[in-house]
Amino acid sequence: MSIGRIYNNKILINSKFVLYFIVIIFYFILTLLILAPVLMPQGIPFYGDEVFYPLNNISYFGVYVSKNPVLDFYIWKNSGGPDPPLLYFSHTLPLYILITLFGQELGVKAFQLILASIPGIFSFISLYILLKEFKPLSEKKSIVFSLIGSLIYSYSFYSGDLTGLGTTIGVVYGTFPLMSALSIRFLKRGNISDLFFLSLLSMIASAQPFWIYLLGISLVLSFLLLGLNRSVIKRLFILGGTLILANSFWIWSTLMGYLKGASWIFSSYTTSELITYDNLKFLSFWRVLDIMLMGERQYYFIWLHPQTIRPENVVIPIVAAVAILLGRRNRLVLYFSLMLVLGIFLTKGVHEPAGYVYYELAKNLPYGLGAILRNPTKFIPLVVYSYSFLISYSIVELFSRYRKIFARIGLVGALVLVFYSIFTVTLTYLSHYTWKVYSPTYIPNVYINANKWLLDQGGNFTVVWLPVGGAYVWKPYVISAFPLPLSSAPASSVSPLINNKIIDNATELCNILTYLGVKYVLYHNDSLDVQQSGRILKGLRSSFCLRPVASFAQTVKAIDVSNSPPPKNGTWILGLPVQTVDVPLKIIRSNDTLVRGENTIVVYYRIPSFVVNQGYKGRFWPGFSVALNVYKAGSLDLNDRLVIAILDNGGLKKQILINDTSGYIIFNVNLTNCPYNAVDIYANFYGCCFKPLTPSYYLGRFRVEPDSVPIGIEVFENTGYRGPVFVANGSAEVLSVVQLDPIHWRAVVNASGPFLLVFTQPFDRLWEIELPPGYTASHFQCYMANCYLINPNGRNGVVTVDFVYGLQIYQTAGFLVTFSTLAALAYLAFFRGSNASLRSVLRRFLS
Known part of the structure; x- marks a missing residue:
């Protein structure tokens, strides 16, 4: 039933559009109230490596920085390594738009609010869709059912975008329910509009490719709802092929990176590097009881999260079990029951029962497919989504069957107890963790000044920040990724590798810095690990190739906690x-x-x-x-x-x-x-x-x-710096070097014989060298950089040498395929024929 017309009656707004609009506003307001302690004060909420950091921005400083989305079309990150653009549609592009519209602080907070609201909005729509498709209820019951389920899904402490603002796994948590519902509806109906929106969601969810496993499990279980016939199988192949094409922007470059043996993430994010039984055991945070009760009760020596399980949490699996008894012949109940069992089994990881099965599964998947499984807790959306449906089913079904006032009061009481059990855990988690570690913060001026100084130096060089991590004085929680992402000059990825052994070996340190094109080393003294920081500073000061050239200082007043109440006996x-x-x-x-x-x-x-x-x-x-x-x-x-x-x-x-x-x-x-x-x-x-x-x-x-803490940054210049491309040995001289784009450098060399040419980007075998005919070259690694032994074979004189990263062609092609796929889907859904108009598409999507 329509309630109005706009745009000269071209677009019909029906009641379901109004319903979804109300749901969106409801979750925005409720989420804003919950996250008010971190969204309302001045400053930018951030914490450690659990939040997205733009890399190597050169024009604006802050934890979230407006990053030019064009740069993400390039797979090579300057002085870093190959990095597939997994975050392009989930973080880079939305942040760029929001920061451009609202400024840095408001743009970041709007981004965090949107992400934290998505689980509630999308889970409501998904449950509403499934009910209309497989269990028709009255409009009022469908709304109540979907609202109960979405509140459970959105405000459980597992909601990564609520408890960990901006986390990539939170994006998967938020988008999974709607992806699941749209994929099932497409298999049933075959509407192109569902496939179009599903493709968009998958591109956003690709911040964590783990969505592939979650959606795959959902699709396998969907045969319980749809059966296995020719039309379903045909649509399944269409769905799978379309999702692959829509995600070509990262799939192609990632696949070829593994096959061709690229460096950095492709050599470290592998099954052989990450999957061991001990690692899986450490990352299997939750046992079966933790998962079933939707909390956590274990203690880890370095675990930062509060223990949240309480006796009343037992009501959660009990109410869910009632749904299984009531709807044992209902296909939707069977679907979510099996999803719950699978979710619990997978989320527990290597814990018993049958924990070794998970280890064997992760160990035997090749390349990064097994490495993705190193954190079993990522399967938790299966559990919470199942609970959200089953608990809603129990309450609504029992409410329909029992009309006596006392019975209904009891049902309301059971629902309140479920909400209390889930929300109490979440509020405990928020108050002990999220509100504290994500407390809004401004970066001290000492970092702003140091970065401005780097900009003033000019030239094409790399820097190293030491130590990596810390900044505890002005942000009293671990910041493991700081300050590399905020550097105004490209920050070398070698920073974490300059350990005690290299710091204590001046010759080794100087060679590494020179071969990686590092001109400046910046030391910041605000790390909590004072002993390690002091050792680093001593090593820098004693190095023969480093000389101090600048320093920056600032004093921060200590936080007054002297009047805090002392602990009580028994806490x-x-x-x-x-x-x-x-x-x-x-x-x-x-x-x-x-x-x-x-x-x-x-x-x-x-x-x-x-x-x-x-x-x-x-x-x-x-x-x-x-x-x-x-x-x-x-x-x-x-x-x-x-x-x-x-x-x-x-x-x-x-x-x-x-x-x-x-x-x-x-x-x-x-x-x-x-x-x-x-x-x-x-x-x-x-x-x-x-x-x-x-x-x-x-x-x-x-x-x-x-009661004050000094912050200082010391800048050391590498006196052995020889530029981004230099001749290490032989009869040649570099005349000029220019970077044409992130994946293409050009050097002009005057050669009179064989020579060893050093290209200071981190070593990767896919850096291809282009030389005139008759020249020969061999490529190998030296001091973590790219070295080329070039022989002119008598063709002496000035020669142009191009360095081109070979993986870029696959990423460029992938983006073209992605945008072409979206354009084709949009045409089929919106413009082909009278039944594919925007009005009809909206009607079908909202129906």
Whole structure:
């Protein structure tokens, strides 16, 4: 039934369009309220490598930067390596448009709000579509059914775009329900409009190619709904072929990158590199009980997330099981029941039961297909989507069958309990994790000034930022990708590889920097790992090829947490109960102040009798010791742990025995970059493999002085820098070098004999060299760069040498195929014949 006409009656707006519009507004408003703590304050919400960073932008600074989408047509990232444009339609293009329209901060926040709202909007539409196709209900029941399910799907703590703003896996979580519903409806009806929108969604979901597995499982199970006949099989082949063509923009270059042996992601993101049983076990975060109860209860030594399972969570699988009993002859119920079982089995990874099956599956898939499976938790959309349908089915079906007031009150109570169980977990997760680690932040001016200085130098050079990660002083949570993505000059991907061994070897360091075209090394001192940072700075200062040329400084005021309430006895930290009374450890100190630097902390200890009875006493060793944990004052979150001092990392410097059960321990604690003005100190006895033997004992609160933290950046120039292309040996001289585009460089060389030419982009065997006829060349790696031994064979003189990246042709062709496919689908859906007008397409899509 239409309610109005616009554009001279050419487009009919029916009631379902109004319904979807209301749903969109509803989820935008609700999501905005939930994410208000990170979207409303000034600053840009970001955290670590869980969010999209544009690379090597040279005109604008910030965590999210307007990145020219044209550059993403090129597969080679300057000074980095080949990188398929998986994020083009999910992040690069939308961010560019939003930032252009609204500015950086508002554009980023609008992007995050849209992504976080998508799971609710798309899951509502998907459930509504499936109900209309396979279980016709009244309009009111369909809306209530879809609303219940979409609330469950959107606001579970598994929703990556809600709890991890901007994450690529969150894009897959949000788009999967609608992709599943549209694919099923296409197999049933064969509407080109469904195929068009499905192709668009798949291109967005390609931020994480994991969607292929999810949609594949959905399609296999869809035969339970559609049967297996000739028309379904025909449409299945059409669907598969169309999705491959629509995603050619990344599939072709990715496939050829693996087949041709490209570098970087193609050599590291492989089954052989990533799939081991131990790695899978570590990344199998959730056991069967965690998944079924939609929470998590385990503790990991480095796990940052709060434990969220509560007894009331048991209502979730119970209500879902009721749907299986009520609708055991309903094909939709069977479809989602099997999806739930498969989802639980796959999401648990290598945990029992039958965990080894997952390992064998991941290990035996070639290239990156197995590597994608290294994180089993990505299968969680199957579980939550199934729960969203089954729980909605139980409530609506029982509400229809039982009309007595008390029965309906009970059903409403059960639904409220389900919502309470799911939303409480989500709010706990948001308050302990998302709202904290994604707190809006502006990048300090010291980084802006350093990047402006780099721009002023001019020329075509590469830089290295050390250390990689950190920036803890002004962003008190780990930022593992910083600051490479924000560099105004191309930042070399070698930065993480300059480890202690290379830093301590000046000759090796200088050769690597020169061969990779690095002109400047920038050291920033705001990393939390002060010991490692100090070692890096010492190595840079002692290197014979590096000389300091600039420095930038800024002071940041410490965050005042001195008045935070102390912990209460019986609360929990690190998966352990906190004990504040009868503490067998005591800090021996004349005052309650620590300095912003090295601190020697002396602790008297007495080994509790229940620990002694387990056979632990005497001299400490790696299988028995004391761990000293320094936390932000007032916090019990692992996110806020500043220091852990143990025997293995040198934090425990000395043990002085009084007897076998008591003595003194001397700890070394460095608080140079502590962003707070007060800390709480805890300690516990632990056994083998860090297994805790005692509660976590609270040893007291200490002020940290002074109350300001200096931030500094030192810039070193590589005096051995010889340009992006140079002659390392032989009878030749480079006259000029020009970069024509990201995948094409040209050098003019005056040669009088054989010579070794170095092209300073990271080594990749697909960098092809073009020489005049009669010249011969061999390509090999030296100091991580591309080296070419060129022989003029008597043709001496000036020669033009072109370096062209061979994988680009496949990416260019892939983009052409993608856009051609979309154009063809749009023509078939919108312009071919009277039944394919925009009005009819909207009617069919919304029906």
